[in-house]
Amino acid sequence: MKVYFKIFISLFSMTFGFVLSPATLRSEIHSTKTSQQQLSYNPVITPNGSTLSWTSAEDGVKVFHLTVEACKHEIAPGMVINAWCYNGQTPGPTIEAVEGDRVRIFVTNKLPEQTAVHWHGVLVPNGMDGVSGLTQKGIQPGETFKYEFTLKQHGTFMYHSHGDEMVQMGLGTMGFFIIHPKNDVGPKIDRDFAIFLNEWYVDPGTATPNPNVMTDFNIFTFNSRAFPGTAPLVVKKGDRVRIRFGNVGQESHPIHLHGYHFNIVATDGGDIPASAQWPDTTVAIFPGQTRDIEFVADAPGDWALHCHRRHHPMNAMGHEVPNMIGVNQDDVKDRVRTLVPGYMAMGETGMDDMADMQMKGPENTLPMMGGEGQFGPIGMGGMFTVLKVRDTDEELKNLGWYKNPRGTVAESVGEKKESKETEIQQH
Numbered sequence: 001m002k003v004y005f006k007i008f009i010s011l012f013s014m015t016f017g018f019v020l021s022p023a024t025l026r027s028e029i030h031s032t033k034t035s036q037q038q039l040s041y042n043p044v045i046t047p048n049g050s051t052l053s054w055t056s057a058e059d060g061v062k063v064f065h066l067t068v069e070a071c072k073h074e075i076a077p078g079m080v081i082n083a084w085c086y087n088g089q090t091p092g093p094t095i096e097a098v099e100g101d102r103v104r105i106f107v108t109n110k111l112p113e114q115t116a117v118h119w120h121g122v123l124v125p126n127g128m129d130g131v132s133g134l135t136q137k138g139i140q141p142g143e144t145f146k147y148e149f150t151l152k153q154h155g156t157f158m159y160h161s162h163g164d165e166m167v168q169m170g171l172g173t174m175g176f177f178i179i180h181p182k183n184d185v186g187p188k189i190d191r192d193f194a195i196f197l198n199e200w201y202v203d204p205g206t207a208t209p210n211p212n213v214m215t216d217f218n219i220f221t222f223n224s225r226a227f228p229g230t231a232p233l234v235v236k237k238g239d240r241v242r243i244r245f246g247n248v249g250q251e252s253h254p255i256h257l258h259g260y261h262f263n264i265v266a267t268d269g270g271d272i273p274a275s276a277q278w279p280d281t282t283v284a285i286f287p288g289q290t291r292d293i294e295f296v297a298d299a300p301g302d303w304a305l306h307c308h309r310r311h312h313p314m315n316a317m318g319h320e321v322p323n324m325i326g327v328n329q330d331d332v333k334d335r336v337r338t339l340v341p342g343y344m345a346m347g348e349t350g351m352d353d354m355a356d357m358q359m360k361g362p363e364n365t366l367p368m369m370g371g372e373g374q375f376g377p378i379g380m381g382g383m384f385t386v387l388k389v390r391d392t393d394e395e396l397k398n399l400g401w402y403k404n405p406r407g408t409v410a411e412s413v414g415e416k417k418e419s420k421e422t423e424i425q426q427h
């Protein structure tokens with residue numbers, strides 16, 4: 001009789017909102033400890049996502065199941081899209097295993113067209129490489145295919161459909177494939193995060209991403225969520241933190257972390273030797289790449305983590321917005337109001353007031369910027385989240401905004417007066 005050991009490693013599967021409740025956070029931290037006792041590795045956290053559970057067959061093979069299917073996916077509160085998902089989510093659940101493991105992955109196709117799954121960066125026999133037509137027959141609607149191979153390497157890899165990629169990946173069919181090293185290869189990682197980068201085009205007022213769009217996207221996401229729908233990354237001071245980024249989209253994303261210098265320690269080609277790493281504050285991830293960064297969280301605070309392309313930490317930009325910076329619209333405003341009662345002139349002094357007003361757009365469309373911080377509107381959207389570093393367990397349990405030590409916050413000093421020194425210099 002076959003004995004199956006159900007291993008529950010989907011402990012991070014809850015999709016939590018931007019602010020973790022103390023109960024959620026406690027369970028998350030507790031889960032890490034529990035998992036560490038059961039597993040030979042410290043599991044990866046996929047913010048807003050989950051880890052795929054597996055069963056162990058009698059022959060020691062780890063067995064995984066993926067179903068590719070249509071699903072409803074929330075980008076952020078107020079916006080739900082019609083996506084194509086693995087196991088009902090985008091990105092699909094993170095597959096985790098250990099170098100040397102043999103894995104058996106069953107893929108069931110519930111899409112209306114054929115598909116195949118490519119294990120991006122994973123060294124597999126040619127016939128397991130998942131390219132429709134080239135290395136296997138396409139998985140027809142209703143069919144289940146079996147992939148099986150032994151993991152010969154460790155690192156951050158991805159899985160995604162290979163066949164009508166424009167549509168299937170354009171609608172969300174992608175996920176992480178993390179292979180932990182068999183032997184220690186570096187310092188112990190305390191908090192290990194995985195974030196998939198993606199961009200979408202969803203016409204304002206609609207719900208189905210348009211996969212025919214090639215360059216001009218309007219929704220930018222971390223793990224298929226846009227700020228303020230992105231979960232924060234929560235760590236304790238002193239933790240060694242790894243963040244793994246993956247990208248199978250159309251755009252490159254230069255991801256910038258505030259408050260820290262990090263090292264880029266690995267690509268999907270393998271570990272970068274310490275002598276070849278360099279410190280940086282921004283890491284660019286191009287389509288088809290993964291990048292791992294590492295740092296020790298020695299600076300407490302609420303630190304921004306975001307894409308540095310200026311439109312990417314924004315939501316649902318209209319593409320025909322006229323440039324009104326510095327344009328006096330007083331006359332225009334009154335005349336337009338005779339046609340459109342309540343019309344508001346926007347953009348004369350910048351767009352920041354839009355964050356304040358939370359202007360309501362068409363249905364199922366996010367405001368351009370959102371999210372409220374302890375000092376007011378954050379004025380960001382899209383690819384934006386917060387790295388929350390705290391000194392004590394108590395602070396981690398009662399997670400809120402960072403309590404800045406006295407005298408360390410920039411503040412108003414009233415209207416600036418000409419100083420004596422300036423006057424002297426002028427004479």
Ligand SMILES: [Cu+2]
Pocket residue numbers: 220251252253254307308309312383
């Ligand atoms: Cu970007």
